[in-house]
Amino acid sequence: MRPENLPGFIRWRSFPDRDTLASVMTEYVAELLDHAINERNVASLMVSGGSTPVPFFRSLARQELDWENITIGLVDDRLVPVDHQDSNEKLVRENLLVEQAGKAQFVGLVPRELNGHDFSTGRFDSEITALCERKLARIPQPVDVIILGMGNDGHTASLFPDTEGLALAMDRNRSARCCVMRPPHAPHTRISLTSKMLFAAPSRILHICGQDKLATLEQALLADDLETMPIRAFLQAPMKIFWSP
Numbered sequence: 001m002r003p004e005n006l007p008g009f010i011r012w013r014s015f016p017d018r019d020t021l022a023s024v025m026t027e028y029v030a031e032l033l034d035h036a037i038n039e040r041n042v043a044s045l046m047v048s049g050g051s052t053p054v055p056f057f058r059s060l061a062r063q064e065l066d067w068e069n070i071t072i073g074l075v076d077d078r079l080v081p082v083d084h085q086d087s088n089e090k091l092v093r094e095n096l097l098v099e100q101a102g103k104a105q106f107v108g109l110v111p112r113e114l115n116g117h118d119f120s121t122g123r124f125d126s127e128i129t130a131l132c133e134r135k136l137a138r139i140p141q142p143v144d145v146i147i148l149g150m151g152n153d154g155h156t157a158s159l160f161p162d163t164e165g166l167a168l169a170m171d172r173n174r175s176a177r178c179c180v181m182r183p184p185h186a187p188h189t190r191i192s193l194t195s196k197m198l199f200a201a202p203s204r205i206l207h208i209c210g211q212d213k214l215a216t217l218e219q220a221l222l223a224d225d226l227e228t229m230p231i232r233a234f235l236q237a238p239m240k241i242f243w244s245p
């Protein structure tokens, strides 16, 4: 089942169903966090939103870990109030920051100070990113584990194809760790980590489910144009992919 053109430095794991995937991925991530705690007394994990990670969140939340010393953050969010149904922060609060993991520290990306502002134009972008950089500074770095998702348009985090500012967001030589993105074909203005921050972690995981995502991954592996499929940038470096139908 390993996709044909996957480079050798990418580790591929496939599972018969989403629950089995969630439980093996939980063990793997828990080990990485535990290892980081043993080494540095703190650990950090940045997760994606969307529908794919929910079974994993619920499974990880039940793990006995030193949660008080673990900081959880997001790789992207929609610039919506935190009680909005499309908020990734809401998803994490309801599914990951519960049970044992309720003791974890959480640092979201959406600046509460700007609640009620209209983000549809670029008017507040520099304030948003400045506030978000301040939040990111509270996360122990380098981040120990980053979990990416992928959309069928080849986006990852909120690095969407053909979006203004994408080239800057993907330029690892720039110091910005977050950026505002207005994807032309997806709802909401977004806040996303940039490639600079996403590549700073020693360990990245891509978590995808479904035949459609497998087909998207196969398409991404056929070329290297990042502007049309930003996920390609992350397929050019070591990563572990967890997939199930």
Ligand SMILES: O=C1O[C@H](COP(=O)(O)O)[C@@H](O)[C@H](O)[C@H]1O
Pocket (backbone or CB within 6 Å): 048, 049, 050, 051, 052, 053, 076, 077, 078, 088, 148, 149, 150, 151, 156, 157, 158
């Ligand atoms: O918009 C987003 O989509 C991707 C993929 O979501 P899924 O529902 O297909 O799992 C997600 O990784 C990203 O964090 C999210 O904001």
